[in-house]
Amino acid sequence: xxxxxxxxxxxxxxxxxxxxxxxxxxxxxxxxxxxxxxxxxxxxxxxxxxxxxxxxxxxxxxxxxxxxxxxxxxxxxxxxxxxxxxxxxxxxxxxxxxxxxxxxxxxxxxxxxxxxxxxxxxxxxxxxxxxxxxxxxxxxxxxxxxxxxxxxxxxxxxxxxxxxxxxxxxxxxxxxxxxxxxxxxxxxxxxxxxxxxxxxxxxxxxxxxxxxxxxxxxxxxxxxxxxxxxxxxxxxxxxxxxxxxxxxxxxxxxxxxxxxxxxxxxxxxx
Ligand SMILES: O=c1[nH]c(=O)c2[nH]c(=O)[nH]c2[nH]1
Numbered sequence: 508x509x510x511x512x513x514x515x516x517x518x519x520x521x522x523x524x525x526x527x528x529x530x531x532x533x534x535x536x537x538x539x540x541x542x543x544x545x546x547x548x549x550x551x552x553x554x555x556x557x558x559x560x561x562x563x564x565x566x567x568x569x570x571x572x573x574x575x576x577x578x579x580x581x582x583x584x585x586x587x588x589x590x591x592x593x594x595x596x597x598x599x600x601x602x603x604x605x606x607x608x609x610x611x612x613x614x615x616x617x618x619x620x621x622x623x624x625x626x627x628x629x630x631x632x633x634x635x636x637x638x639x640x641x642x643x644x645x646x647x648x649x650x651x652x653x654x655x656x657x658x659x660x661x662x663x664x665x666x667x668x669x670x671x672x673x674x675x676x677x678x679x680x681x682x683x684x685x686x687x688x689x690x691x692x693x694x695x696x697x698x699x700x701x702x703x704x705x706x707x708x709x710x711x712x713x714x715x716x717x718x719x720x721x722x723x724x725x726x727x728x729x730x731x732x733x734x735x736x737x738x739x740x741x742x743x744x745x746x747x748x749x750x751x752x753x754x755x756x757x758x759x760x761x762x763x764x765x766x767x768x769x770x771x772x773x774x775x776x777x
Pocket of ligand 1 (some may be wrong): 668669680731732733734759
């Protein structure tokens with residue numbers, strides 16, 4: 508059945524491009540994580556009407572452009588400045604693109620303070636964790652308390668590596684002694700003594716775990732794996748808080764992989 512149908516409006520784009528950018532000023536690193544969305548207005552009606560992709564900017568190109576423009580921002584910049592640079596690149600590079608809307612959501616990473624000093628390469632999403640308390644009470648007995656939190660996000664831009672693991676036909680990851688490491692820490696701990704001030708223990712727990720993860724403010728501490736660092740964190744917490752008996756930690760890797768491939772020249776971590 509032939510009904511008259513016209514194409515009223517069309518745009519195309521790419522959502523949820525995750526971009527991380529580290530600016531290294533000597534040993535002091537700056538870090539941002541952006542979730543970028545690109546919408547292109549372009550004279551591409553013929554793609555919809557005739558199946559002809561001539562002149563179209565592929566969403567793969569948009570994604571890679573997000574990485575490349577981030578890499579080209581040589582000075583630390585705001586998400587607005589990045590969005591303007593990205594928009595300008597897209598509008599001036601592709602003849603059929605008449606307009607673009609760029610959206611940048613910036614994750615709340617902040618430089619951490621360790622031992623009262625701003626850390627050179629340590630960042631956290633402080634206050635993002637959910638505190639959890641668990642109490643079991645049997646009739647006639649003392650309450651058994653467990654405390655914890657979930658979702659404490661921490662990241663360091665250097666002083667991390669991973670090597671020596673099995674390399675077989677299923678492994679594509681290269682050995683490295685220089686990478687970024689990030690994780691979302693879930694912790695649960697039990698007590699071996701009465702606690703006067705649960706809030707104080709909670710703060711000390713966060714502080715000890717952070718100190719072991721980040722190391723000293725200027726030097727940091729090398730992490731050969733998330734596994735090793737996890738155990739160091741647990742040991743530090745138990746050694747620093749007398750009332751704590753056991754600590755259970757879960758630390759899934761939040762991956763920040765070097766973007767792109769050889770063709771894009773983006774092999775270095777962005
Ligand atoms: O610290 C790490 N531990 C792993 O078990 C692992 N696996 C992986 O792919 N990267 C990493 N990094």
